Amino acid sequence: xxxxxxxxxxxxxxxxxxxxxxxxxxxxxxxxxxxxxxxxxxxxxxxxxxxxxxxxxxxxxxxxxxxxxxxxxxxxxxxxxxxxxxxxxxxxxxxxxxxxxxxxxxxxxxxxxxxxxxxxxxxxxxxxxxxxxxxxxxxxxxxxxxxxxxxxxxxxxxxxxxxxxxxxxxxxxxxxxxxxxxxxxxxxxxxxxxxxxxxxxxxxxxxxxxxxxxxxxxxxxxxxxxxxxxxxxxxxxxxxxxxxxxxxxxxxxxxxxxxxxxxxxxxxxxxxxxxxxxxxxxxxxxxxxxxxxxx
Numbered sequence: 637x638x639x640x641x642x643x644x645x646x647x648x649x650x651x652x653x654x655x656x657x658x659x660x661x662x663x664x665x666x667x668x669x670x671x672x673x674x675x676x677x678x679x680x681x682x683x684x685x686x687x688x689x690x691x692x693x694x695x696x697x698x699x700x701x702x703x704x705x706x707x708x709x710x711x712x713x714x715x716x717x718x719x720x721x722x723x724x725x726x727x728x729x730x731x732x733x734x735x736x737x738x739x740x741x742x743x744x745x746x747x748x749x750x751x752x753x754x755x756x757x758x759x760x761x762x763x764x765x766x767x768x769x770x771x772x773x774x775x776x777x778x779x780x781x782x783x784x785x786x787x788x789x790x791x792x793x794x795x796x797x798x799x800x801x802x803x804x805x806x807x808x809x810x811x812x813x814x815x816x817x818x819x820x821x822x823x824x825x826x827x828x829x830x831x832x833x834x835x836x837x838x839x840x841x842x843x844x845x846x847x848x849x850x851x852x853x854x855x856x857x858x859x860x861x862x863x864x865x866x867x868x869x870x871x872x873x874x875x876x877x878x879x880x881x882x883x884x885x886x887x888x889x890x891x892x893x894x895x896x897x898x899x900x901x902x903x904x905x906x907x908x909x910x911x912x913x914x915x916x917x918x919x920x921x922x923x924x925x926x927x928x929x930x931x
Contacts, residue, residue, distance in 0.1 A: 707735040707764055716771035719751065723769055726750035735761055743769075752794050752824045777846055778857070779805035780813045782821040789813065791842040793835060795821045811851065814858040814930070837862045837880050844883040850891055858929050869894070872902050872925045878910025885912055893917050 712729050714720040726747040729738065740759045747757045747769065756772040776788040776796045788797040788805065798821060802812070815838065820828040829835060838859055845851055856868040865877035873894060877886050886909045893899075893907055893915060904923055909915045 709733040709735055709738070709767060710765035711767070713766065713768045714771065715768060717754065717773055719753075722751055723747055723754075723757070723771060727769060729767060735763075735765065735767070738767065747771075752826075753796055776808075776810060777851075778813045778842065779810045780815060780818070780821075780827075782818045782827070785821075787821045787827075789827065791846045792839050793827050793842070795823050795825055795827060798823050809852070811845075811854045812856045812930075814856065814860070816860065841865060841880050841883050844887060848884070848887040848891070850887050855926075856929060866929055868925055868928055870902055872904040873899075873907055874905075874923070874925055874928050875907045876910050882912060889915050 709729060709731055712724060712727070714723045717723060726749070727743050728746065729743070738759070738761075743759050744757045748754055753774050754771050755774045758770045758772075760768045760770060762768060774790040774792075774794055774796060777791045778789045779800065779802060780787055780789055781802075785798060786800050786802050786805065787795050788800055788810065789795060805812070815827075815829075816833065817830040818827050819830045827835075841859060842857075845854070845857060850867075850869060853869045854867055855871055858864075858866045859880075860866075863879045865880055865883070867875040867877065869875060869890075875890055877883070889909050889912055890907055893909075894917075896917075898919070899905065899917075903919055904921045904925060906918045906920055906923075907916070908918075
């Protein structure tokens with residue numbers, strides 16, 4: 637059979653129009669646009685940081701002003717001494733001073749320099765506006781005759797009082813001293829010795845003696861030189877210490893010797909401890925120890 641119908645036109649693939657080429661900006665322009673965006677972002681972050689810092693500075697200034705106005709010195713108190721005015725004058729603190737800018741070390745040095753009878757000064761701050769100066773006075777431990785006048789001394793040879801009575805000193809537990817020639821003794825100052833004299837060894841001996849249990853039993857401590865140290869204990873024991881070497885050891889040995897039962901009745905004795913390895917004690921009931929070595 638013959639097909640007489642119309643034939644369908646042949647199939648053809650659809651034509652896809654070519655994709656238009658993306659227009660690329662010149663390299664320089666693209667780079668500049670990228671840099672421009674980056675710079676803009678950086679500028680935005682920097683502005684925020686600047687604003688935060690500015691706000692922080694303002695808040696700090698406000699808080700500093702508030703605290704600065706609050707913590708201003710209004711009151712100064714003094715404890716531990718009756719010489720309040722002398723301490724305040726030396727401290728030179730002024731109403732309105734900033735509480736936390738006061739130099740503790742400078743105040744301490746100024747007060748001690750002007751008041752030698754004080755061993756130490758401590759400054760304490762008490763919010764919101766008070767400072768307390770806590771003073772530690774020097775302790776009178778010895779008494780000494782200087783040019784016919786009795787004076788009270790500390791163990792480091794500072795004069796605390798002049799014109800005192802020896803019987804009052806003894807009643808208060810002070811120990812009589814005999815020292816190399818003293819030229820001058822002024823209240824609040826170190827004693828001044830005649831000639832070119834180094835008193836360092838005296839202070840060493842007195843410090844060791846003051847901390848020894850024998851201090852409370854001592855009637856007289858005589859130091860004629862660094863090679864001649866002697867004591868009277870309990871009004872009945874004459875002790876020869878010899879030189880000022882090994883003072884602490886010698887004092888300990890004397891304490892042990894007198895702890896022997898032989899001396900329970902306070903029998904008079906001469907104790908020689910100038911050579912610690914050969915210490916000796918000789919009983920003697922006849923000697924008047926109350927005046928021994930006082931001339």
